[in-house]
Amino acid sequence: MAVSAGQLDAHWMPFTANRDFKKAPRIIASAAGHYYETVDGRRLYDLFSGLWTTGLGHCHPKIVEAVQKQVATLDYAIGFQVSNNRSFELAERVIDLAPPPFSQCFFTNSGSESVDTALKIALAYHRARGEGHRTRLIGRERGYHGVNFGGMSVGGMVPNRKVFSASLLPGVDHIRATCDLEHTAFSRGQPEWGAHLADDLERLAGLHGGDNIAAVIVEPAAGSAGVLPPPVGYLERLREICDRHGILLIFDEVITGFGRVGASFAADYFGVMPDIITTAKGLTNGVIPMGAVIVQSHVYDAFMHGPEATVELFHGYTYSGHPVAAAAGVATLDAYAEEGTFGQAAELAGPFGELLHGFADHDKVIDVRNIGLMGAVELAPREGKPGARGMEVHKRCFWEEDLVVRNGMDTLQFSPFLNAKPDDLEAAIARIRRVVDSID
Numbered sequence: 307m308a309v310s311a312g313q314l315d316a317h318w319m320p321f322t323a324n325r326d327f328k329k330a331p332r333i334i335a336s337a338a339g340h341y342y343e344t345v346d347g348r349r350l351y352d353l354f355s356g357l358w359t360t361g362l363g364h365c366h367p368k369i370v371e372a373v374q375k376q377v378a379t380l381d382y383a384i385g386f387q388v389s390n391n392r393s394f395e396l397a398e399r400v401i402d403l404a405p406p407p408f409s410q411c412f413f414t415n416s417g418s419e420s421v422d423t424a425l426k427i428a429l430a431y432h433r434a435r436g437e438g439h440r441t442r443l444i445g446r447e448r449g450y451h452g453v454n455f456g457g458m459s460v461g462g463m464v465p466n467r468k469v470f471s472a473s474l475l476p477g478v479d480h481i482r483a484t485c486d487l488e489h490t491a492f493s494r495g496q497p498e499w500g501a502h503l504a505d506d507l508e509r510l511a512g513l514h515g516g517d518n519i520a521a522v523i524v525e526p527a528a529g530s531a532g533v534l535p536p537p538v539g540y541l542e543r544l545r546e547i548c549d550r551h552g553i554l555l556i557f558d559e560v561i562t563g564f565g566r567v568g569a570s571f572a573a574d575y576f577g578v579m580p581d582i583i584t585t586a587k588g589l590t591n592g593v594i595p596m597g598a599v600i601v602q603s604h605v606y607d608a609f610m611h612g613p614e615a616t617v618e619l620f621h622g623y624t625y626s627g628h629p630v631a632a633a634a635g636v637a638t639l640d641a642y643a644e645e646g647t648f649g650q651a652a653e654l655a656g657p658f659g660e661l662l663h664g665f666a667d668h669d670k671v672i673d674v675r676n677i678g679l680m681g682a683v684e685l686a687p688r689e690g691k692p693g694a695r696g697m698e699v700h701k702r703c704f705w706e707e708d709l710v711v712r713n714g715m716d717t718l719q720f721s722p723f724l725n726a727k728p729d730d731l732e733a734a735i736a737r738i739r740r741v742v743d744s745i746d
């Protein structure tokens with residue numbers, strides 16, 4: 307069904323150039339498997355698997371069926387002091403999938419909520435242990451942790467922060483980003499250069515007093531900033547510094563969780579265990595909004611003191627552990643296991659990286675980055691018009707090549723389906739190459 311002028315006007319779209327979009331709207335009406343269909347009946351191959359969300363493909367029959375059944379059985383149940391059976395079922399499944407030290411899971415509705423929940427848990431954890439002076443939070447430049455006030459404050463993407471800069475959380479600081487094209491450009495997977503950048507945390511511990519810092523939050527491999535894999539040895543060093551100062555380490559795995567790097571979680575993939583993991587996107591294959599914050603037992607146990615009838619954490623959302631979302635989550639985890647999805651992703655990661663690095667010889671390309679099934683091709687910006695080239699590629703792919711390719715400014719970002727077919731990927735990348743060849 308087409309969208310009327312009135313409908314277009316009524317919708318204030320997120321992270322979108324609304325006026326430009328509304329001149330030539332790019333609107334999807336349905337999806338199946340690896341393809342979208344637009345309102346005017348065109349089929350588009352989705353190279354971003356939703357928004358890093360839909361690794362199993364769209365409208366997966368098992369998840370659709372689970373949601374349909376659940377919504378007709380228990381549509382909603384109060385979640386405070388009473389709960390629903392499906393949320394417990396999903397919690398256990400998530401913990402079974404998580405690395406062994408993780409033991410509890412707190413449900414949210416999005417990545418932003420997972421991040422703000424994790425930051426609050428970190429602050430309350432220290433207070434519960436008698437270290438309430440640990441109030442500082444540390445993020446990283448170019449980090450993306452969603453758009454709520456906590457996540458925005460620890461985030462390090464300038465356009466997302468600058469309008470609100472005077473209202474960000476106090477007591478937040480940032481370590482340096484891990485990407486420096488002079489040293490890291492065209493690295494395949496993790497760059498060899500850059501482990502020493504973790505020492506920036508030691509510098510901030512010196513500046514603020516390590517015993518005043520509650521937590522450090524990083525994406526183990528940054529996604530929205532344009533796919534920045536961690537340098538070899540970097541995450542290990544961050545962990546060591548956190549241990550030295552009693553700082554909690556939070557991995558924001560909203561993108562990297564549930565198979566995106568070819569393992570259940572990036573913590574497993576890199577072999578570095580944080581204290582808290584935030585997740586969302588792949589938890590329900592993008593079908594119903596849901597996130598989860600996963601903690602190690604020492605975090606949970608710190609709260610389980612005092613009178614038993616007292617609420618231990620004054621935090622939660624009306625829709626935390628929503629039964630329909632939880633049913634979607636259980637069906638998603640079932641499908642991952644039955645179809646061997648994470649193994650498929652691990653196998654595809656090598657060929658996918660090779661395809662992307664085929665752009666390395668292009669005169670408009672200044673970097674190619676990849677880790678697992680996350681990839682980026684960074685184009686040189688047009689003189690005086692940063693972002694214009696990337697946006698042109700996005701639009702021409704949509705209109706001329708029947709492809710959904712996301713750009714963040716001049717960086718083309720790729721998040722293929724975890725079960726993508728290698729031939730489809732190859733064909734799609736060849737079509738993007740045609741577009742990149744033809745732009746000025």
Ligand SMILES: Cc1ncc(COP(=O)(O)O)c(C=O)c1O
Nearest residue numbers: 416417418450451452558560561
């Ligand atoms: C690492 C990370 N954290 C948090 C978020 C925010 O998630 P949401 O948009 O679901 O609030 C995102 C979204 O892309 C993300 O990539």
